[in-house]
Amino acid sequence: VEDRIGLLMGEKKHNVSLCLGRILVELDKIDDFVTAARADNLEQLQAFLRIPSVSTLPHHREDMIRAADWIAARLRKLGLPEVRVISTKGNPIVFADWHVDRSLPTVIVYGHYDVQPIDPTALWDSPPFEPSMRDGRIYARGAKDDKGNLMIPIVALDAIRHVCGLPPVNVKFLIEGEEEVGSPSLLDVLSNHRRLLSADLAVCADGSMWSVDTPSLTVGSRGLVAFQIDVLGPTSDLHSGHFGGAVTNPIHGLVATLSEMVSPKGKVKIAGFYENVVDLSASERRHFASLPFDEKAFKARIGVTELSGEEGFTTLERIWARPTLEINGIWGGFEAEGIKTVLPASAHAKFSCRLVPNQDPGHIVDLVNNYVRSRRLPGLEVTVGHLQWSARPYLMPTDHPGLSAARRALEGVYNQQPILVRTGGTLPIADLLRRELGVWLLFFGFGEPDNKTHSPNEFMRLESFDRGIRAYVRLFFELAKLPLSSSGG
Amino acid sequence: VEDRIGLLMGEKKHNVSLCLGRILVELDKIDDFVTAARADNLEQLQAFLRIPSVSTLPHHREDMIRAADWIAARLRKLGLPEVRVISTKGNPIVFADWHVDRSLPTVIVYGHYDVQPIDPTALWDSPPFEPSMRDGRIYARGAKDDKGNLMIPIVALDAIRHVCGLPPVNVKFLIEGEEEVGSPSLLDVLSNHRRLLSADLAVCADGSMWSVDTPSLTVGSRGLVAFQIDVLGPTSDLHSGHFGGAVTNPIHGLVATLSEMVSPKGKVKIAGFYENVVDLSASERRHFASLPFDEKAFKARIGVTELSGEEGFTTLERIWARPTLEINGIWGGFEAEGIKTVLPASAHAKFSCRLVPNQDPGHIVDLVNNYVRSRRLPGLEVTVGHLQWSARPYLMPTDHPGLSAARRALEGVYNQQPILVRTGGTLPIADLLRRELGVWLLFFGFGEPDNKTHSPNEFMRLESFDRGIRAYVRLFFELAKLPLSSSGG
Secondary structure (H helix, E strand, O other), X not given: OHHHHHHHHOOOXXXXXXXXXOHHHHHHHHHHHHHHOHHHHHHHXXXXXXXXXXXXXXXXXXXXXXXXXXXXXXXXXXXXXXXXXXXXXXXXXXXXXXXXXXOOOEXXXXXXXXXXXXXXXXXXXXXXXXXXXXXXXXXXXXXXXXXXXHHHHHHHHHHHHHHHOOOOOEEEEEEEOOHHHOOOOHHHHHHHOOOOOOOOEEEEOOOEOOOOOOOXXXXXXXXXXXXXXXXXXXXXXXXXXXXXXXXXXXXXXXXXXXXXXXXXXXXXXXXXXXXXXXXXXXXXXXXXXXXXOOHHHHHHHHOOOOOOOOOOOOHHHXXXXXXXXXXXXXXXXXXXXXXXXXXXXEEEEEEEEEEOOOOOHHHHHHHHHHHXXXXXXXXXXXXXXXXXXXXXXEXXXXXXXXXXXXXXXXXXXXXXXXXXXXXXXXXXXXXXXXXXXXXXXXXXXXEOOOOOOOOOOOEXXXXXXXXXXXXXXXXXXXXXXXXXXXXXX | OHHHHHHHHOOOOHHXXXXXXXXXXXXXXXXXXXXXXXXXXXXXXHHHHOOOOEOOOHHHHHHHHXXXXXXXXXXXXXOOOEEEEEOOOOOOEEEEEEOOOXXXXXXXXXXXXXXXXXXXXXHOOOOOOOOEEEOOEEEOOOOOOOHHHHHHHHHHHHHHHHHHOOOOOEEEEEEEOOHHHOOOOHHHHHHHOOOOOOOOEEEEOOOEOOOOXXXXXXEEEOEEEEEEEEEEOOOOOEEHHHHXXXXXXXXXXXXXXXXXXXXXXXXXXXXXXXXXXXXXXXXXXXXXXXXXXXXXXXXXXXXXOOOOOOOOOOHHHHXXXXXXXXXXEEEEEOOOOOOXXXXXXXXXXXXXXXXXXXXXXXXXXXHHHHHHXXXXXXXXXXXXXXXXXXXOOEEOOOOOHHHHHHHHHHHHHHOOXXXXXXXXXXXXXXXXXXXXXOOOEEXXXXXXXXXXXXXXOOEEEHHHHHHHHHHHHHHHHHHOOOOOXXXXX
């Protein structure tokens, strides 16, 4: 902090420099303000949660606009000089900018105001759009993903503003309403507003910690590419007695094709699939092995007696740093009770690959196409189609100064060092911001893996909400030390 | 015929012997009677067809009883001295007996009064239970299967009775109401009434000829045994990102298991599967090759460019005389539009084997169980269950005197020799009667393969109905020459 003080001292942003200079003193004041404003902040979060902004369902269109307007109004109230609601082909994107000084780093906070559907509705203990506070938690659709998480940096900035007048960094917000449907409108907005959205670092106000006791920083995610394979045979379902033996059964063709693509143990057999995979270094493997991963609890949680996968790798290595091909669905012929001795006209499957550095989705599409084209099944037509969105893998350099800032911020709140982790899931926004804006994305979200995200009874712990606010306050101050990138400011 | 006359001359059945003696003369009279009674017979068939006796749907229970009573009344009207409606746990079975003389062979005619459901209803050009006569055909559900076919021997016997007073053989009827649901009540009735049902030959008043121009006699059918395989993994569907690579995907386990059971070309890879298969003789293969099978028309009909199957066999050999394993249905995970990157909790398939002499369904069940038990997939539980009914293959000796009688009867109507054929389908009744009553079953049905059996717009050609009646008249007289079996009459 100290080296930044001198830099700012001669400038007009007196309050900021004062605040930075007296950080240890002011921090207590800011924390006190957060405590004092708690009831009001939770009130606001509940108001936000009452808007049923379900992006997957077209009849919530009006609610999407209400939610975008609500968050824009909240940012205006916070004092951000520029707040815009950008129209798109889909749901609007909210942009806000609080430019303090060109000599300060610029941070762009990403979040989303849309939520998942609520079904099965009957399984909710309280109505999903009437937030309920009980047992130290707030229950509602979006409580964690992402309305709760998104409110955290806003409340943190509000407290900083009250105590210091201005934030210690330039802050931008980028809040979309289509995260739950694959962000179809985001790419256009990013590429059309590169200058507006430029920053030194992006921060993702979405996501989770390792557990309620263990803070963590997620530095990597796997990419994704998805396919559908269709095997067509006779023009209609045939009687398996009158025709069985005469023609190739499309299900036989499908299971043969799929079983030659992936083994039960998860080894992908498509030629070239692993060719661009970056091997884990010895130190990465040591780091993974050092993490508090409880394999017994993991097995119990998913209800299997035995874990399994690509040989020669630990479970965390397989989930985080090895690519997979999973068949997500398969169907064809007769599925109901009893017997129908049909030889079906067609058979189908969907499958998707999780990718790791440096696999490229487009290259994997080519390999899958080549594999399917290279096979010939008499009397069958086999086609493979690439489904909708794909995403590249993401891996932030572990020596990135943003990570150091985040580490110190978390340490200040949790009183312990966060662990560096990855996710086996896909975070398309990370690679998208990296490619379009040239920034790395720091994941700084305060959910936990048990928050029932996307499920009935989604909740956020009030303790995590409070901790998140204090952590964001510290993060903003820590990020004031961030070196400016060429595109930043 | 002549040698039977002497035998009968001294007996009281004057009319029969007279009739047998004057067969060539009387046949014309009988045919004339059939022609005269045609309108009346079609009227009766239409009344029978109006009863919606759909055995697969429980709400037709009353209609099943009405249909059974209708056919019993028709047999009483025909003059059969004993007609009984036998109650079962399911739909009643109609039994009738016309014992003429113990020195005559006894023939038991089998048929069924139940029909398939009518859906999709919208595709019928006339209501399925309001018979419509147009273009020389009668359209209705059951027109061919089996009400039309079942009326044929009844009308034939009626004509014989009018002209001769008595039939030339002892005749029994066994008419069930559960053929379309796998005959669940029939076995009990057969084993509890062996004496009542005893005969020298059974005749099946159900089925089809090769084509409208080519009469045929079906001498063999394949057996059937059906399975469901269930592969269970985690207790619920998992996120393929967070868990992909850690556990065996049940769909991967399923496709591996199935692809190791059967090749795309239809070779069954289960150890021992072919061990009891009787190879076709050189003369059987020559006979198959001599049949008027039009492979080009066959391919066009089912819409495939290429036929395929077990290597080293012709298409007819593969369908009629080689066993198969067909996967009838497969399902698991996500099937809807778009992507859901799930790692499913389970995956399932149904498959069935068509069997040929001398494969035994029970033995095949053992082999399949052994195969599945011999495999181990980490973290998955694989179970295979044998579904409901199974049936043995059936093959009537081609030198059976019943076949010679049928051949002569058909020749007399079609003016050409029928061809001996098999079916790749399963006719469980054949093996059931063979085992329970010790009789062979002669297939003598007058549909054609294009009758849309089980489909909308099922029909029977009036020409075939008429030919069938004249053929049955001749068959009853020809069967008078049948040697008496020990269990007969």
